[in-house]
Amino acid sequence: MGQAIVILGGGTGGVVAANVLRQLVPPAHTITVIDRRENHQFQASFPLVLIGHRRAEDVVRPLSALREKGIEFVQAEITGVDLQTRQVHTNVGTLAYDYLIISLGAERHPQSVPGFKEAVFDAHSLRHLQQLAAELPRFHRGRIVLFISHLPFSGTVGPYEMVLLLSDFFHRQKRRHVQLTLVTPEPYLLSAAGPRLGPRFQDLCLQQGIRVVTQARVLYLDHRTGHLVLDGGIYIPGDMFIGVPSHRGPTILRKTILSQDGGWLKAHPYTLATAVPKVFAIGDAVGIRLPVTGAWLPKAGVFAHYQAEVVARNIALELAGKPPRFRFTGKAVGASLITSLGRAMPLSIRAYQPTGPRLSLLPPLRLGYAAKVAFEQYWLNRWF
Numbered sequence: 329m330g331q332a333i334v335i336l337g338g339g340t341g342g343v344v345a346a347n348v349l350r351q352l353v354p355p356a357h358t359i360t361v362i363d364r365r366e367n368h369q370f371q372a373s374f375p376l377v378l379i380g381h382r383r384a385e386d387v388v389r390p391l392s393a394l395r396e397k398g399i400e401f402v403q404a405e406i407t408g409v410d411l412q413t414r415q416v417h418t419n420v421g422t423l424a425y426d427y428l429i430i431s432l433g434a435e436r437h438p439q440s441v442p443g444f445k446e447a448v449f450d451a452h453s454l455r456h457l458q459q460l461a462a463e464l465p466r467f468h469r470g471r472i473v474l475f476i477s478h479l480p481f482s483g484t485v486g487p488y489e490m491v492l493l494l495s496d497f498f499h500r501q502k503r504r505h506v507q508l509t510l511v512t513p514e515p516y517l518l519s520a521a522g523p524r525l526g527p528r529f530q531d532l533c534l535q536q537g538i539r540v541v542t543q544a545r546v547l548y549l550d551h552r553t554g555h556l557v558l559d560g561g562i563y564i565p566g567d568m569f570i571g572v573p574s575h576r577g578p579t580i581l582r583k584t585i586l587s588q589d590g591g592w593l594k595a596h597p598y599t600l601a602t603a604v605p606k607v608f609a610i611g612d613a614v615g616i617r618l619p620v621t622g623a624w625l626p627k628a629g630v631f632a633h634y635q636a637e638v639v640a641r642n643i644a645l646e647l648a649g650k651p652p653r654f655r656f657t658g659k660a661v662g663a664s665l666i667t668s669l670g671r672a673m674p675l676s677i678r679a680y681q682p683t684g685p686r687l688s689l690l691p692p693l694r695l696g697y698a699a700k701v702a703f704e705q706y707w708l709n710r711w712f
């Protein structure tokens with residue numbers, strides 16, 4: 329008899345899981361993706377939207393396009409999951425499942441920094457990035473402050489790409505009277521890269537003239553005086569504020585057995601299985617502690633992608649009566665960090681090394697940028 333596979337979230341993990349499953353399992357098994365949004369958003373291109381190098385419509389794809397591949401798509405707000413009766417509740421009805429893949433991403437909570445909602449451009453909102461792209465050409469002098477509200481945050485390289493692209497943008501326009509400041513709670517920039525590479529990357533930002541404030545606990549934005557207020561009585565003045573909002577695990581699962589500290593979901597680091605049989609959790613919504621450092625696995629699309637492949641392939645094996653054998657190894661290759669329009673630092677990571685996570689970061693290269701753009705095009709065409 330056909331099984332119902334339901335996927336919560338049509339972001340990176342959800343879209344990969346749905347496509348891979350559809351290729352592998354017979355049509356008798358149904359695959360349904362549920363998302364509140366009409367469109368999938370390719371967030372890795374958001375920094376290019378910020379500087380007007382991509383339009384919003386260039387980096388989204390309609391989730392309804394999945395239907396042409398034999399994948400059901402339901403546009404709805406997911407309001408809860410009943411793990412006992414195996415049902416997903418939404419604002420348009422209830423769906424029963426046999427297998428459940430949760431890929432709900434990291435939930436944004438900008439309001440955790442008072443003043444954010446009133447006067448900060450949200451670095452993770454496509455609408456705000458479009459507004460910024462329209463405003464930047466008119467910004468001739470003043471101080472732009474980009475801040476990370478809280479750790480962990482989604483998009484491991486996102487804020488650094490944004491600040492470096494802004495620096496490049498103003499440099500090209502010869503606007504020397506624009507001052508950029510990056511504020512982060514991390515001990516050094518790109519802390520996911522570790523104490524050897526992170527400070528080296530920070531030097532690169534300082535050489536670009538970017539001011540860096542680390543170990544910052546952001547308290548609130550005083551939008552009347554134009555100051556970002558940090559713990560310890562530190563005031564960062566600004567004329568424009570761009571913020572990476574606080575992130576948390578999915579609220580709708582907070583009171584379930586699936587949730588752990590910070591609301592992040594608990595899943596097996598190699599199989600992404602949860603404590604409940606036939607329920608898997610992947611991507612940014614999951615909290616996986618790394619060996620030695622105890623840091624969270626960075627919340628990156630490459631990981632959501634690989635985890636989705638593992639879960640989809642193992643479910644397909646199980647449905648074919650075979651034992652699951654695929655494992656997520658914490659490795660990611662082929663990623664890169666854009667440093668300017670035309671250059672990016674290729675990076676790879678082995679997060680699960682028993683001696684602690686290992687990351688390699690090459691200098692800014694044209695090839696790195698070309699690889700990033702090629703991946704963007706692959707992504708937007710491959711899954712839709």
Ligand SMILES: Cc1cc2nc3c(=O)[nH]c(=O)nc-3n(C[C@H](O)[C@H](O)[C@H](O)COP(=O)(O)OP(=O)(O)OC[C@H]3O[C@@H](n4cnc5c(N)ncnc54)[C@H](O)[C@@H]3O)c2cc1C
Pocket residue numbers: 336337338339340341342362363364365368369370371372373374375404405406407431432433434451452482483484485486487578580610611612613627628629630631632663664
């Ligand atoms: C600016 C930026 C730059 C980035 N750059 C990179 C990069 O260069 N490389 C990289 O690897 N990663 C990058 N990332 C990170 C990457 O985008 C995420 O790690 C990845 O998208 C996580 O995938 P996911 O499936 O877990 O969640 P998401 O892709 O966030 O998808 C979650 C989906 O669930 C839906 N959803 C959530 N709750 C509900 C609900 N209650 N009801 C209905 N729908 C719901 C959302 O609408 C969303 O579509 C970047 C992120 C940002 C923000």
